[in-house]
Amino acid sequence: MRAGEASRLLWTDIDMERLTVTLNSPEKGGSPRIFKVSSKLIAMLNALPRTSVRAFGDNPTPYRKSIFQNTRRRLATKLQNPRLLRISFHTLRHWKATMLYHQTKDILHVKEFLGHRNVDTTLLYIQLAEAIFKEAADEFTVRVASKPEEIQALLEVGFEYVCENDGLLYFRKRK
Numbered sequence: 001m002r003a004g005e006a007s008r009l010l011w012t013d014i015d016m017e018r019l020t021v022t023l024n025s026p027e028k029g030g031s032p033r034i035f036k037v038s039s040k041l042i043a044m045l046n047a048l049p050r051t052s053v054r055a056f057g058d059n060p061t062p063y064r065k066s067i068f069q070n071t072r073r074r075l076a077t078k079l080q081n082p083r084l085l086r087i088s089f090h091t092l093r094h095w096k097a098t099m100l101y102h103q104t105k106d107i108l109h110v111k112e113f114l115g116h117r118n119v120d121t122t123l124l125y126i127q128l129a130e131a132i133f134k135e136a137a138d139e140f141t142v143r144v145a146s147k148p149e150e151i152q153a154l155l156e157v158g159f160e161y162v163c164e165n166d167g168l169l170y171f172r173k174r175k
Helices: 003-007 039-046 061-079 082-086 089-104 107-114 124-133 148-156
Strands: 020-023 033-036 140-145 160-165 168-174
Touching (some): 061 082, 089 107, 107 124, 140 148, 148 168
Antiparallel strands (some): 140 168, 160 168
8 A cells, every 4th residue: 555545544444354454545546456464464453542433543644754754763773774764655565566576477466456557557566576586596485285185275375386297286486
């Protein structure tokens, strides 16, 4: 999500049982979408105070931005890493999209995930992934399965089917 989209997120947009977050108010003419989230994120959201109908409160965006900047500045000083000062909310969106493209190699999936209307906008993430990972060869974890339970378990943790040989099914997942 963009920072503005997250700031408008309502508690009713978060489904704690199905582990989903629905974005009903996209910015920049984007598409509404539903995100599958981890139970850890749901637990963190549940730990937030419910003082408003909005998940992140009713504080104005400049207030949130200043808190983020102050926290970032303290962390950069503490870790003696001035590069942290270059990180913004949008940097996190770019990073997630770049990693998603690197893992899936599916630009249409990334386009839908980001809510872009046009795939041309999403092509930036191919360039970023190629620049970041150009020297790293694709490395995979490979697993073999023969029983339906094993196949289901591998698919549930993100392995993709590759081929079948001698009655065994081969799966892989990027490291």
